[in-house]
Amino acid sequence: MIGAIIGDIVGSRFEWDNHRSKDFEILTYKCFFTDDSVMSLAICDALMNCKRDYRDLGDQAVKSMQVIGRHYPNCGYGERFYKWMYSDTPEPYNSFGNGAAMRVSACGYVANSIEEARLLSHKVTAVTHNHPEGIKGAEATAVAVYLARSGKNILEIRDYVDKHYYPMNFSLDGIRETYQFNETCQETVPQALVAFFESSNFEDAIRNAVSIGGESDTLAAITGGVAEAYYGVPTHIRKHALTFLDERLLRILLEFENLYPAKMEKIHSLGSVSIKEESVGAKIKTGGREEMIQSAMDAADKALKNSTLEPEETTSQKLFSHLFEACNILRGPINQDEYKSYVTPILFFKRLSDVYDEETQAALEESGGDEEFASFPENHRFIIPDGCHWQDVREVSENVGVAIVKAMNGIERANPDTLNGVFSSFDDANWTDKNKLSDERLKDLIEHMSEIKVGNKNYSSDVMGDSYEYLIKKFADLSKKNAGEFYTPRSIVKLMVKILDPKPGETVYDPACGTGGMLIEAIRNVHDDKSTYGRIFGQEKNLATSAIARMNLFLHGARDFQVKQGDTLKSPLFIHRGELQTFDCVIANPPFSLKAWGADQFASDIYGRNLWGSPSDSSADFAWLQHMVKSMDKKNGRCAVVLPQGVLFHGGREGEIRKQLIESDKLECVITLVSGLFYSTGVSACILILNNNKVQEHKGKVCLIDASKIYTAQRAQNIMTERDVEEVYNLFKNYDSVIEKSKVVSIENIKQKEYTLSVNSYIEKAPIETICPQEVKKAFLAALDEVVKAEKNFKSLLVEGGYISE
Structure with a gap:
């Protein structure tokens, strides 16, 4: 909450003396709190004192604003609000002034959902500003605070505001010279939110708000509330701001923060990092002003001292944020579904150039500065031809898109065995269309990416790879309609790899590898990276997605892997001596219930993959399964595959194939999952575990696990946490019957139930009292x-x- 108050205090001295620049001293003796702070804290008071279901929040808001506000009669209230505050019968007066938005930040901190943020905002706003524009301005602010506090990216928040409240089609630079003092919500809230959207940290957001002029205290208060929820507040600014509050207001603030802990911001070389779950107020004592100030200062110092960040995790998150910000540069002419087609290759281009520079520098040091020696191919993992380096493109001022394409094509041609197609696979990226991407916009993108180096010395392969996986997931979030085609939730991947447990020296194959997440997790599981060289294999039908998989593996430090592009069911590309190549571990999340997949061809498959029959052309689920079974090493092959739960009970051709699967005694375990785990489908999924070399205790048996209740619910999507994954894994590892959770059944038991694998029909239920x-x-x-x-x-x-x- 202190973010809104800091914004108010900083902006107070500029309200009637606008300062259209970001260059000013942030807090001085000339600053003071105004009605923005008083009313923001009055709403905090109302939220703390109303009933738990908020049914009396409106009445409590009236009471708190009147009681607290009357102690500060000269702090800048509007004329109508002043009369309302002193009225014995206060009624809403149809206002659409920005007083509605400047006081609602606390609603965004208290709310547990967007719907609740809207509800709380409406209750504390409608008692005065019941005009639709007043309601909207306050709601937009409260929702933005909620989204920021909930971990949404700045671009997602901007898009949400643009879609539901105000068009975000302007920049601060575009309005700075013409923006005038305006007390309406519709001419204050959008500007305040853009000040946040164009910021890089909390202080920068406040400076943005002040720099456009207008009603500086209210603009900065709105901006500050959202900025604190997103970035946190630097300790030194927090400590200074506390000294501006008197005992009454300070007590309300600290009591509120004891219930809803504040965020702290730390500034690193890469930018701003918010410390989550770090309360700077949870142990603050309340009492006299001096005691509260001292306690708050001590708590802030202690939180700063004790904040222990995982350096690589923080670096990954910050690198991801920088990469995702590139999308902000592209937004407008580039649809969000297309972001990956531009940001992915430009990141890879930059990484290749920076790694090449590192290798050149190492060779120069080894040779005593011999540039000819440093350019020898044996000193590099790949070749970057003359004119195709990042710096070459950076120096271009005209036809930038042509220069990018020339460089990428040149690198591909120079490295046909390793990098062929990694850039040109993104055929929907039109770098040279100036109507879509002007030279100026591409220069902005190049300069943004030039701000950081992404070589091996700057980021380990794990850090680089993790940040890129965050980026892939974010692309999936933005494009859920086709996200499931290339992104499998990491928790599911971890569970499958944990069960297969690939060992050093074993081969791993994913016939529907998407962006390579399962192959990367398998490499992680082995630990000894060198033992995976030459033993990682994947095939992916989508051209651009196969390129992403290769980049993803490369960025994770993988070497000598093979990812091929093509339709696995129609044309498997891993063939050895005319037969299907086999592997120790086969793992996949193939597309669910794929139609028109080539059933006729599969019925007479030359590789004998139709060992149990050919499914109909309406669903390829059992075709994928049989392909994977045929790809398992005969002695040591294991398989983990995600399929829709229909494969467990469908009849007809699928029923016959399932019968033969069960009788083959290759099926070791079935795990049913809760619905909503996967993007782009509401279908409930299951994991089938197969093994050509079952341990003696597992032979003739199948372990059925009901994991449909082992998950963590979130607003937009169900997830499995590490704890959830561990619980399911232990059920598999223990291979025992557990009431309500698992059942080990014999093949004979399954036969008696006509070969259905519906897990719930086997698992023993707890007795009902x-x-x-x-x-x-x-x-x-x-x-x-x-x-x-x-x-x-x-x-x-x-x-x-x-x-x-x-």
């Missing part, structure tokens, strides 16, 4: 008697009070 009808009737009559007595008592009280007559 039953109560005899006489006890139920007795409890009901007793409760009815209590109701009658209570009604009589209530009626007598109403009569006694004169509210009703006998």
Whole structure:
């Protein structure tokens, strides 16, 4: 909450003396709190004192604003609000002033959903500003705070505001010279939010808000509330700002932060990092002003001292943020579904150039500065031809798109065995269309990416790879309609790899590898990277996605891997001596229920993959399964595959194939998952685990695991946490029957149920406690008697009070 108050205090000295620049001293003796701070804290007070279901929040807001506000009669209230505040019968007065938005930040901190943020905002706003524009301005602010606090990226917040509230089609530079003082929501809230959207940290956001002029204190208060929720507040600014508040306001702030802990911001070389779950107020004492100030200062210092960040994790997140910000440069002419086609290759181009520079520098140091020696191919993992380096493109001022394409094509041609197609696969990226991407916009993109080096010395392969996986996931978030085609939630991948447990020296194959996430997790599982060289294999039908997989593996430090592009079911590309190549570990999340996949060709498959029959052309699920079974090493092959749960019980051709699968005794485990884990489909999924070399105790048996209740619910999508993954893995590892969770059944048991694998039909349920009808009737009559007595008592009280007559 202190973010809104800091914005108000910083902007106070510029309200009537606008400063259209970001260059000013942030907090000085000339600063002071205004009605923005007083009313923001009054809403905090109302939220703390209303009922838990918020049904009386409106009345409490009136009370808090009047009681607290009257202590500060000269702090800058508008004329109509001033009269309302001193009225004995305060009524809303149809205002659309920005006073509605400047006081609602606390609603965004308290809310547990967007819907609740809207509800709370409406309740504290409609008591005065009941005009639709007043309601909208306050709601936009509260929702932005909620989204920022909930971990949404700045671009996602901007897009949400643009879609639901105000068009975000302007920049601060575009309005700075013409923007004038305006007290309406519609001419204040959009500008304040853009000040946040164009910021790089909390202080920068406040400076942005002040720099456009207008009603500086309110603009900065709105901006500051959102900026704190997103970045946190630097400790030194927080400590200074606390000294501007008197005892009454300070107590409200600290009591609110004890309930809803503040965020702290730390500035690193890469930018701003917010420390989550770090409360700077949870142990602050309340009492006299001096005691509270000292306690708050000590708590802030302690939080700063004790904040321990995982350096690589923080670096990955910051690198991801920088990469994702490139999307902000492209937004407008480039649809968000296309971001990956531009940001992915430009990142890879930069990484190749920076790694090449590192290798050149190492060769120069080794040779005593011999440039000819440093250019020898044996000193580099790949070749970057003359004119195709990042720096060559950076120096171009005209036809920048042509220069980018020339450089990327040149690198591909110079490295046909390793990098062929990694750039040209993104055929929907039109770098040379100036109507879509002007030279100026591309220069902005190049300069943005030039701000950081992404070589091996700057980022380990794990850090680079993780940040890129964050980016892939974010692309999936933005494009859920086709995200499931290339992104499998990491928790599911970890579970599958953990169960297969690939060992050093074993081969791993994914016939529908998407962006390579399963292959990367398999490499992680082995630990010894060198043992995976030459043992990682993948095939992907989509051209651009196969290129992303190769880049992803490369960025994770993988070497000597093979990812091929093509339709696996129609044309498998890993062939050895005319037969399908086999592998120790086969893992995949193939597209669910793929139609028109080539059933006729599969029916007479030359590789014998139709060993149990050919499914119909309406669903390829069992075709994928049989391809993977045929790809398993005969002695040591294991397989983990994600499929829709229909494969467990469908009849017809699928039923016959399932029967033969079960009788083959290759099926080791079935895990059913909760719906909503995967993008782009509401279909419930399951994981099938197969093994050509079952341990003796598992032979003739199948472990059925119901993991449909082992998940963590979130607003937009269900997830599996590490704890959830560990629980399911332990059920598999223990291979035992657990009431409500798992059941080990024999093949004979399954045969008796006509080969269905519907997990719930096997798992033993916990006994339901039953109560005899006489006890139920007795409890009901007793409760009815209590109701009658209570009604009589209530009626007598109403009569006694004169509210009703006998």
